[in-house]
Amino acid sequence: MKMTKEQKYRLLEQAEPGELEKLAARAESCEWRQSYHIQPHMGLLNDPNGFAFYGGKYHLFYQWFPLGTDHGMKYWYHVTSSDLANWTDAGIGLEPGGPYDSHGAYSGSAIEKDGKLHLMYTGNVRDENWVRHPYQCLAITDGNSMGTKLEQPVIGSVPPGYTEHFRDPKVWRDGEGYRCVIGAQRDDLTGTAVLYRSNDLLDWTFEGELQTSLSSFGYMWECPDYFELGDQGVLLFCPQGIQPDGERFRNIYQSGYMLGKPLESNGRNFEHGEFVELDRGFDFYAPQTTKGPDGQRILVGWMGLPDLEYPTDDKGWAHCLTLPRELSLRNGKLIQRPAAGLIGLRDREIEFSAELNEESRSFAGVEGTAYELQVAISPSASDSKHGTFGIQFRTGENERTVLSYEASSGRVTLDRSQSGALPGPDYGTARSCKLGDRHGSRTIEFRLFVDTSSVEVFVNDGEETFTARLFPDSASTGISLFANGGTAAFKGSYWSLREGSIPRGLPTGILE
Numbered sequence: 001m002k003m004t005k006e007q008k009y010r011l012l013e014q015a016e017p018g019e020l021e022k023l024a025a026r027a028e029s030c031e032w033r034q035s036y037h038i039q040p041h042m043g044l045l046n047d048p049n050g051f052a053f054y055g056g057k058y059h060l061f062y063q064w065f066p067l068g069t070d071h072g073m074k075y076w077y078h079v080t081s082s083d084l085a086n087w088t089d090a091g092i093g094l095e096p097g098g099p100y101d102s103h104g105a106y107s108g109s110a111i112e113k114d115g116k117l118h119l120m121y122t123g124n125v126r127d128e129n130w131v132r133h134p135y136q137c138l139a140i141t142d143g144n145s146m147g148t149k150l151e152q153p154v155i156g157s158v159p160p161g162y163t164e165h166f167r168d169p170k171v172w173r174d175g176e177g178y179r180c181v182i183g184a185q186r187d188d189l190t191g192t193a194v195l196y197r198s199n200d201l202l203d204w205t206f207e208g209e210l211q212t213s214l215s216s217f218g219y220m221w222e223c224p225d226y227f228e229l230g231d232q233g234v235l236l237f238c239p240q241g242i243q244p245d246g247e248r249f250r251n252i253y254q255s256g257y258m259l260g261k262p263l264e265s266n267g268r269n270f271e272h273g274e275f276v277e278l279d280r281g282f283d284f285y286a287p288q289t290t291k292g293p294d295g296q297r298i299l300v301g302w303m304g305l306p307d308l309e310y311p312t313d314d315k316g317w318a319h320c321l322t323l324p325r326e327l328s329l330r331n332g333k334l335i336q337r338p339a340a341g342l343i344g345l346r347d348r349e350i351e352f353s354a355e356l357n358e359e360s361r362s363f364a365g366v367e368g369t370a371y372e373l374q375v376a377i378s379p380s381a382s383d384s385k386h387g388t389f390g391i392q393f394r395t396g397e398n399e400r401t402v403l404s405y406e407a408s409s410g411r412v413t414l415d416r417s418q419s420g421a422l423p424g425p426d427y428g429t430a431r432s433c434k435l436g437d438r439h440g441s442r443t444i445e446f447r448l449f450v451d452t453s454s455v456e457v458f459v460n461d462g463e464e465t466f467t468a469r470l471f472p473d474s475a476s477t478g479i480s481l482f483a484n485g486g487t488a489a490f491k492g493s494y495w496s497l498r499e500g501s502i503p504r505g506l507p508t509g510i511l512e
């Protein structure tokens with residue numbers, strides 16, 4: 001049931017009496033509520049925002065429309081964590097509805113200055129002709145209360161040469177000052193990103209466009225992020241309007257990175273390699289990173305995509321965030337590993353192993369809807385060039401999700417065609433990618449985090465990831481290993497995962 005414009009662009013105080021409680025109750029009773037992923041109390045969640053380590057803990061916000069599962073009036077909702085596994089509800093982080101964010105406090109980032117957390121975000125305004133006007137705004141918080149907005153935007157207009165699609169500032173410290181990158185669309189309707197510089201986060205000077213070799217790569221770049229990792233400069237962004245290319249770019253919108261020479265302090269020229277997808281699965285978008293206390297780079301993404309319908313849309317809520325992932329570099333690739341703190345969710349462990357030939361096998365107690373599963377698969381020497389080996393999970397009567405490795409091609413595939421209810425079936429029901437050079441190793445390692453309605457797969461210690469929402473029947477809890485067309489040795493560990501402490505029930509400080 002689609003909402004009208006008037007219904008979508010309502011603030012919380014414009015909710016009908018009892019409307020929020022009803023939505024929250026519907027969401028809470030939904031069989032697909034997650035047990036350890038950050039999800040909205042009700043309504044729609046999208047991009048992670050304002051991710052920062054500040055005051056001894058991680059602060060993370062997300063785009064949130066409380067009053068329905070459409071993309072309506074966006075708030076920032078705030079959660080905090082010290083281990084990236086358990087999260088505390090910190091209430092609303094930013095409230096829209098001012099002169100410069102009358103139609104939403106859109107995505108942005110956070111940085112500490114003078115002991116306070118500064119939130120830089122895009123204020124979305126629609127005029128009477130429904131024309132979009134983006135303002136880059138600043139709000140300040142001590143981390144315990146809602147951000148206090150400055151009266152005026154810090155960047156009040158779009159520079160010449162760009163359209164009103166101008167949003168999502170990501171700010172970082174550069175020497176004594178700050179820089180930020182903003183997603184943009186050129187007047188010729190191609191996507192790009194631009195750079196600004198400031199000494200104090202208040203006065204920003206337009207530096208110009210971030211120069212890349214991509215003069216025509218989609219019609220808009222959303223949610224850019226720039227940081228340095230080892231000796232590399234890394235640019236993340238989400239280009240819209242890219243056509244599928246073989247196994248690449250199969251989702252409605254893409255999300256990826258380019259590695260290159262670190263940007264010079266006054267430089268805008270980014271010498272980079274090719275654009276690589278961050279995730280090979282179905283539901284991954286708008287990731288944002290921050291630096292942890294030990295210098296580690298942590299990424300969180302939105303486990304969803306814009307402009308698609310999801311099976312929970314009529315259940316009062318939509319979407320969740322991915323698990324936090326720690327980034328590193330290996331063989332010229334960005335590697336993503338689950339944040340170390342997630343082992344804190346592990347409960348009971350079961351170890352298992354088997355040698356399988358043309359058969360599948362399951363193991364006592366290895367099943368469920370919230371678990372971590374690690375499986376190393378070693379095809380026999382004679383079968384290392386043929387055979388398909390893998391894991392079926394969330395299996396039940398007529399349902400299964402299949403993760404497989406095809407030895408002849410070195411390809412990993414995640415197939416959700418029989419997983420249950422499907423988001424975005426027009427975009428296909430399987431995703432594959434070929435693994436890089438195995439350097440003589442025959443063993444493939446899968447590490448899965450399964451939650452009530454999702455899976456995140458880490459292949460070969462983070463060389464590739466596959467992220468997908470799954471909407472199976474709650475009775476589909478089975479797990480089995482299989483070997484087709486060859487023999488392989490399987491060795492695995494299973495941990496049931498505790499319910500993470502994630503915000504539940506009603507949002508803090510909104511309802512009495």
Ligand code: FRU
Pocket residue numbers: 046047063074106107108122167168222223285286306
């Ligand atoms: C990406 C995005 C951003 C925007 C936000 C609005 O998903 O479209 O570009 O700031 O969502 O919620």
